[in-house]
Amino acid sequence: MSLVLEGVSKLVEGEHHIYPTDLTLERGTMNVLLGPTLSGKTTLMRIMAGLDVPATGRVLWEGRDVTGMKVQDRKVAMVYQQFINYPSMTVYDNIASPLKLMGVSKSEIDKRVKDAAALMQLTPMLDRRPLELSGGQQQRCALARALVKNAGLVLLDEPLANLDYKLREELRAEIPRIFEESGAIFVYATTEPEEALLLGGNVGTMWEGRITQFGPTPKVYREPCDATTARVFSDPPMNFTRIEKTGDKISFGEGQSAPAQGALAGLADGVYTAGFRPDHLHLSAQGADGLHFQCHLNVTEITGSETFAHLSHGPDHWVGLLHGVQDLTLDAPIEVWLDVAHVYVFDEQGKLVAPAAFAMAA
Amino acid sequence: MNKVENNRAWFLVLPVLLLVAFSAVIPLMTVVNYSIQDILDPHTRFFVGDEWFREMLRDSQLQSALGRQLIFSFSVLAIQIPLGIAIALCMPTRGIWVAISLVLVALPLLVPWNVVGTIWQLFARGDIGLLGVTLNSIGIEYNYTRGSTAAWFTVLAMDVWHWTSLVVLLCYSGLRAIPDAYYQAARIDGASRIAVFRYIQLPRLAGVLTIAVLLRFMDSFMIYAEPFVLTGGGPGSSTTFLSQHLATMAIAQFDVSRAAAFSLIYFLIILAISWVFYTIITRATKD
Amino acid sequence: MAKITLDNLAHSYFPEPKGEEDYALKQLDHVWNDGEAYALLGASGCGKSTLLNIISGLLVPSRGRILFNDKDVTEQDTVARNIAQVFQFPVVYDTMTVGANLAFPLRNRRMEPAYVARRVQKIASMIGMEDMLERKARGLTADAKQKISLGRGMVREDVNAILFDEPLTVIDPHMKWELRTQLKALHNEFGHTMIYVTHDQTEALTFADKVVVMHDGKVVQLGTPEELFDTPEHTFVGYFIGSPGMNLIDADVSGDKAICAGHEVTLGGRYKPMSGRVQIGIRPEFVSITSQDQGLPVTVKRVEDVGRHQILRAEFEGRQINAILPEGLPIPAAPIRMKFAPERISVYVNDWRVAPDEVTATPSKEVVL
Structure with missing residues (x-):
């Protein structure tokens, strides 16, 4: 069982909302679409569901062309950011509603509803109405309704966005577990990199109507194919700076340089963009050949376990994510270290030309 | 959005289509047919082209009826829209008074047109009507069957009484849809009552006001039963509006060809003015 | 700017509360220092919004007093309290330009035009909307509108406190970073007393000097982010902070x-x-x-x-x-x-x-x- 998009695109008033996209999703996988608002996540999901017809291309379900087939005739379930339940029905009837429409027998309905409710920890609330529940419970009710259908394709459009932080954290941990059991294809849209990482599976990073990269989540995180992917898949955002390669040396400005080893050795001389994640900046030297920068500290934010340092380095704004609570003087110079093994190198078009050495080792 | 198409749904539209054809399209075409012929009797008719239309446009009676009609409709809008907004703003927002005031406001809308005419015919009579007697007793000479000003005033007052409620209800629902946060923010920003109206309430009423203006314009432009019952178009022809003029022509004089041409012109005027209103209002709310 | 004192404060939405459980807000006695940034952190229904409404004057508490700089303001309305507030969803005046939106609180108070213009310019550069000042606010995206709301909250310098009610709900993660940092920088620069309500621990901890963790109508701990992380006074704080x-x-x-x-x-x-x-x-x-x-x-x-x-x-x-x-x-x-x-x-x-x-x-x- 698989869902294949072949050259699917979407035009609205002559503007590309989705550029031609190829994508194959396999049975029993969790696929996260990660990207900012309006990057095309919802549009792509609507095409997968059959709510919209693509301008070009085909949608194949189990090898059969289903482009243009109505959503009612497909085995699709969808959960939205808003908690959508039938307000006048009890939780039980809400969960049972798709089964009743499918004409499933009463005893079978009862069994499946109770199983889904148990999975979603809704058993004590089956007799209540959705509006008497908390937001998290309402969304769990909507999720249970999607699950109970045994749909082959389950689409989740930012389902946790309207929930409290802590509830979100709990459901995030639950969702992969639930979905492992069902064997369906899951597509999950989110704006948050952390959520994508927690859900695991595959990720497709989206930017302005394109899937910039698709692959196993940790791989995309560690080997982003271009600067856009790296930026989308990094929270706090990835730091960038201009570098120059001459001969066997890479200079970072300020007289900082590193020997061009490994993948960097083969690069042509010229100007590149270096990118590194905030958690790879340090306040002390990490090994002998670390790079060393003079920055200006603008603001710090402390979470209790970590400190975010907002730095200026020449024209660049960087964020450093430092372990522990750091008592730093604001609006003052500060020295930071960076291991060259953590640096990604992108060319002028933003394509990755040399991945960070540590990512290749991992 | 190109949604998935389901052509079977068209079958469901078919009965409605037949019904509309039977009740609207065919009669309309008949009217068009009449308007370009001279019908002497059911068997003698000949084609005259646009002659009736040209004659109608030159007709002085029609021109003055149109003038009266325009003055009337714009007076209706000028009074009912501000009055409706004002009443909606004064209405309670919570407690049992919400239900009570809504019912009170809605009452006039439940009265049939000709009954409204009859009520006002009695209400405004100089000898026994409460309004007429009161006005006369405080020294204002008032007799709507003789003075054309008095007749005008009465027809206008009647329409305001009957239809302002519609504007009130529309505005009230529009006002209720404004989130509380807007009012709180305005208080915190130190906005005056007028500023709250100007920058929060009015912009957010734009949608319902468009509907209110269009409905009230179209309805008042077609007003028939109430003045017909109240004044019969008099005194003289001072309150004879377009619809009554048309009815007289078509039914009393049985001049169907002229009436057909007239009614088509009438229809186009309403369409044109409504379109103008619609574009002005939507354009104003867009930028 | 003001010191805020909550004196024996409690609130119930019932006219005649019977027991403890009828209170949305149980016994509160706190002094919040002038010029500090506080975050009220808790799950939905913990009473944080009730407390915010009491501070902003939209709600009169059933018991106790609230003082700004030792002056009792319990019965005063929002306007008299001289505060600014930013709401969860953007509140902008659609028919006004972005600039007029930012200037609105100042113009209502009849500030000098030259001062208003200067202030608007400063706030606009802070929220990154200098080149949009002449544009009508209608039709902007939700996050642009929320930036205007934030800007309008900050435009007055003489407020006693600025209250934020989950202001970053509608903002994209990347933008959240930027706005939060700007808020923080602004707090460092002007030293307003700020109160920020949120359910998001990262927002609360990164924004505030002191975080007030609320649970079931009570304040379970008031402390710096470091204290909440290192020594949670209650198991709820331990559970709620950290992920x-x-x-x-x-x-x-x-x-x-x-x-x-x-x-x-x-x-x-x-x-x-x-x-x-x-x-x-x-x-x-x-x-x-x-x-x-x-x-x-x-x-x-x-x-x-x-x-x-x-x-x-x-x-x-x-x-x-x-x-x-x-x-x-x-x-x-x-x-x-x-x-x-x-x-x-x-x-x-x-x-x-x-x-x-x-x-x-x-x-x-x-x-x-």
Whole structure:
């Protein structure tokens, strides 16, 4: 069982909302679409569901062309950011509603509803109405309704966005577990990199109507194919700076340089963009050949376990994510270290030309 | 959005289509047919082209009826829209008074047109009507069957009484849809009552006001039963509006060809003015 | 700018509250310092919005007083309190330009035009909308509108306090970073008293000098982000702050040892004998894995690679224990043991933290990962 998009695109008033996209999703996988608002996540999901017809291309379900087939005739379930339940029905009837429409027998309905409710920890609330529940419970009710259908394709459009932080954290941990059991294809849209990482599976990073990269989540995180992917898949955002390669040396400005080893050795001389994640900046030297920068500290934010340092380095704004609570003087110079093994190198078009050495080792 | 198409749904539209054809399209075409012929009797008719239309446009009676009609409709809008907004703003927002005031406001809308005419015919009579007697007793000479000003005033007052409620209800629902946060923010920003109206309430009423203006314009432009019952178009022809003029022509004089041409012109005027209103209002709310 | 005092404050939405449970807000006695940034943090329904409405004057408390700079303002309305507020969803005046929106609170107070123009310019550059000042606010995206709302909240310099009610709900994650940093920078620059309501711990901790953690109508802890992280006074704080939250394990504590289901754990101090439900709490950040014959034996359930670190979800005696481990650290599949940093263990009796009589291990400043 698989869902294949072949050259699917979407035009609205002559503007590309989705550029031609190829994508194959396999049975029993969790696929996260990660990207900012309006990057095309919802549009792509609507095409997968059959709510919209693509301008070009085909949608194949189990090898059969289903482009243009109505959503009612497909085995699709969808959960939205808003908690959508039938307000006048009890939780039980809400969960049972798709089964009743499918004409499933009463005893079978009862069994499946109770199983889904148990999975979603809704058993004590089956007799209540959705509006008497908390937001998290309402969304769990909507999720249970999607699950109970045994749909082959389950689409989740930012389902946790309207929930409290802590509830979100709990459901995030639950969702992969639930979905492992069902064997369906899951597509999950989110704006948050952390959520994508927690859900695991595959990720497709989206930017302005394109899937910039698709692959196993940790791989995309560690080997982003271009600067856009790296930026989308990094929270706090990835730091960038201009570098120059001459001969066997890479200079970072300020007289900082590193020997061009490994993948960097083969690069042509010229100007590149270096990118590194905030958690790879340090306040002390990490090994002998670390790079060393003079920055200006603008603001710090402390979470209790970590400190975010907002730095200026020449024209660049960087964020450093430092372990522990750091008592730093604001609006003052500060020295930071960076291991060259953590640096990604992108060319002028933003394509990755040399991945960070540590990512290749991992 | 190109949604998935389901052509079977068209079958469901078919009965409605037949019904509309039977009740609207065919009669309309008949009217068009009449308007370009001279019908002497059911068997003698000949084609005259646009002659009736040209004659109608030159007709002085029609021109003055149109003038009266325009003055009337714009007076209706000028009074009912501000009055409706004002009443909606004064209405309670919570407690049992919400239900009570809504019912009170809605009452006039439940009265049939000709009954409204009859009520006002009695209400405004100089000898026994409460309004007429009161006005006369405080020294204002008032007799709507003789003075054309008095007749005008009465027809206008009647329409305001009957239809302002519609504007009130529309505005009230529009006002209720404004989130509380807007009012709180305005208080915190130190906005005056007028500023709250100007920058929060009015912009957010734009949608319902468009509907209110269009409905009230179209309805008042077609007003028939109430003045017909109240004044019969008099005194003289001072309150004879377009619809009554048309009815007289078509039914009393049985001049169907002229009436057909007239009614088509009438229809186009309403369409044109409504379109103008619609574009002005939507354009104003867009930028 | 003002110091805010909550004096014996409580609120119930019932006209005649019967018992404790009828109160949305239970007994509050706090003094919030002038010029500090506070965050009210808690799950929905914990009473944080009720408290915010009492401070802003939209709600009169059923009991107690609220004072601004020692002046009783309990009965005063919002306008008289001279505060600014930013709401969860953007509130903009659609028919006005962006500039007029920002100027609105100043113009209503008849400030000098030159001052208004200067101030609007400054705020616009802060929210990054200098080139949009002449544009009508209608039709802007939700986050642009929310930036205008934030700007309007900041435009007045003479306010007693600025209140934020979950202001970043509609903002994209990337933008959240930027706006939060700007708010923080602005606070450093102008020193307004700021109160920020949120359910998002990251927002609360990064924004505020002091975080007020609320649970079930009560303030369970008021402290700096560091205090909330290092020494949660209540198990709720341990659970709510940090992601994942603190691990809590039932234990018997005697002296500087805890016994968890027959396994001994060394604590960072000596404790008096105690009664009630005793638990030890340890943050996932201070849990490490070891193959040696020490610590608690656990079964690994899942390992989540979240990029900059891994979350190991394991089970000990039917209870989940989480550990945060460094990026790239290999985790053996075989049964493993978990070790806790002794100086980072807190002891809880009936959900409240107990301080040791004598500290035997002090935490190092740098968290070792």
